[in-house]
Amino acid sequence: MARINENYLKLPGSYLFSTIGKKVKEYSENNPDAEIIRLGIGDVTQPLAPAIISTLHSAVEEMGDAARFKGYAPDLGYDFLRNAISEKDYKARGCDISPDEIFVSDGAKSDCGNIQEIFSTDNKIAVCDPVYPVYVDSNVMAGRTGEYDPQTERFRDVIYMKCTRENDFAPDLPSEVPDLIYLCFPNNPTGAVMNKERLQEWVDYARKNGSIILYDSAYEAYISDDDVPHSIYECEGAKECAIEFRSFSKTAGFTGLRLGYTVIPKEIKAEGQLLWPLWARRHGTKYNGAPYIVQRAGEAVYSEEGRAQVTAQIAYYMENARIIKDGLKDAGYEVYGGVNAPYIWMRTPGDMTSWEFFDHLLAKANVVGTPGSGFGPSGEHYFRLTAFGNRENTIKAVERFKNL
Template identity: 55%
Template sequence: MTKLNPQYRKLPGSYLFSEVARRVAEFSQSRPDRSLLRLGIGDVKGPLAPAVAQAMSRAALEMGGPQGFRGYGPEQGYPFLRRAIAEHEYWERGADISPDEIFISDGAKSDCSGIGDLFGTDNTVALCDPVYPVYVDASAMAGRAGEYDRDRGRWTGLMYLPCTAENGFVPDVPEERADLIYLCFPNNPTGAMASRAQLSAWVDYANANGSVILYDGAYEAFISRPELPRSIFEIPGARGCAIEFRSFSKTAGFTGVRCGYAVIPRELEREGVSLHALWSRRQASKFNGVSYITQRGAQAVYTPEGWAQVRAAAAACLDTARLIREGLSQAGLEVWGGVHSPYLWAKTPGGLGSWAFFELLLERAGVVATPGAGFGPGGEGYVRFSALGDRAEAVQAVERIWAALG
């Protein structure tokens, strides 16, 4: 009889966003009259930048002609895209990353979870609490999270790094040793951003302990001050201890197009083995590259028109975030984030649980937020709002929240 992966049995429930979607669908069915305003899942509203849409449209037609057709591409991505990323995302910031250290993928979610394949199950994983649930789920599925303690909502084998209002939602370096450290700045879900000094402390810690930092920079496009580090590779020493994940999802509206990349420096090794070589091998056996059409679209992000269009979209999103922040504050909520991030992190009023506040917002205001507890025990008592959606809807949503709480 075929045996199942015993780790899967330990997973407490459905994936957070599937659960939110389920509850929202249930509500919509019972209250078809109620219009819903969605500030929940971090999806973008689009449209795609014209330069990007046109590049993909052209590439699709190109594939329909004998001269332009492309079959299997290079598994790690087309040189035209790897080069454009190196130049615009790294060299312009003084980070020394070569195109062949960039692995094009179908998105940061796949990379953040797939990277675990390279490591033994006997590594201690540290992660922010609250945190993007994929790091936890992937660690648990791989058998690196221990057991799930339902009462406490915690995995026994994970090292939770508390992110609280007191530390500005940027975790301090722990006393104990962690082997794999997931960091994400600008943070999902809290919207917090780490300073250069804070990231330096993590890089020094990782180098001292032989740890590997798994740095999720999916929200980098929203960093609004130039002195803040946009990449872990702007920090001296990071090439010896870090892997970075990036995505076009939030930067360029690619949530429905699927493209991201992982950056693994050539000299990064553990046990004398190059992680760059190991990831190449893993990808060659378990992945087959990203659509040529998609890669042409991503490349177009770096044309002058494409860049102007995606930067304008990010600025508009940050302005929506400002309106939400102000609106929620006026409604009496305590709010963080939304300055270097499309996410806002709000304390629930009156000590409400986060799922309870989620239900309250849904029922009284018709607004979908994401319950903080879905991001881990440290998220209890908070909800996340996303500014990635429509501006007018966001304005209406905060008005409704104001009315509902007033």
């Protein structure tokens, strides 16, 4: 008789964004004339940059030519993309990351969920609280988290590092030493960042204790402050203890194409075992790479024309973030983020829970956001808004907030 992985049964309820989708669908069916503005799921709304579209057309033409046709992509990704990443994302910032330390994939979400497979289930993980759900959920599925306690809304064997107003939504070094440490900066959902001095403390902590940092820098392109590192490898010694995830989804609008990559330095080890060959074997066996056409589009992001166009799109979204943050402040809300990240983290009014505010906002203003409690217990009484909407709807949403 076939058996299921019982660890999946430990996951409470449904996935956060599935719940949001169901609620919005039900409301729309009951209120067909409602003009709903979606500032919840962090999907981009601007079309792909012209330089990327032009490259996609050229790559499609190649696929129709027998002499230039490409089949399966190389396991680790095409050299033309990995070379561009190495030069433009790392060496240009003083980080010694070589092309063969870069693993191209179909997105950072996949890699963040899959990376735990190369580690023992005996490892103890630490996560920020609140945080993007995929880190905890993928470890639950692997059987690494223990049982879920509905009273505390936490898993027994997970170290939750509170991120609150008191510590600027960036975690303090935990007293209980974790084996695997998930960090995400600029942060989803809070929009918080960590300066280089503070991030260096985490690298030093990991090296001292033999921990591995799993660093999600999917939103690094939105950083504007000079003292905020774009990569953890800007910190001394990080290549000995850190794995980094990057995404083209928000940087270049690839949510409909899917492209990302993971950096595993050649020298990083666990129990004396190099991790690079383990991930290379996993990557080759369970290949989740991107096709030739998409990787060519990724290369176009690094062209002079592509860079300029993508930078303009990022500026567009960050202007949306400014409009939301300033508008909510003017309306009397307590707000954070929205400077080095495309997310605004707001305090819910009064004693409203985050889901109560979700329902209130949908019913009274027809605006959709993301309840903070969906990102962890410390997210209760907070609410995430995204800057990825179009300008007209962003302005409308702010006006609706003011009229609540």
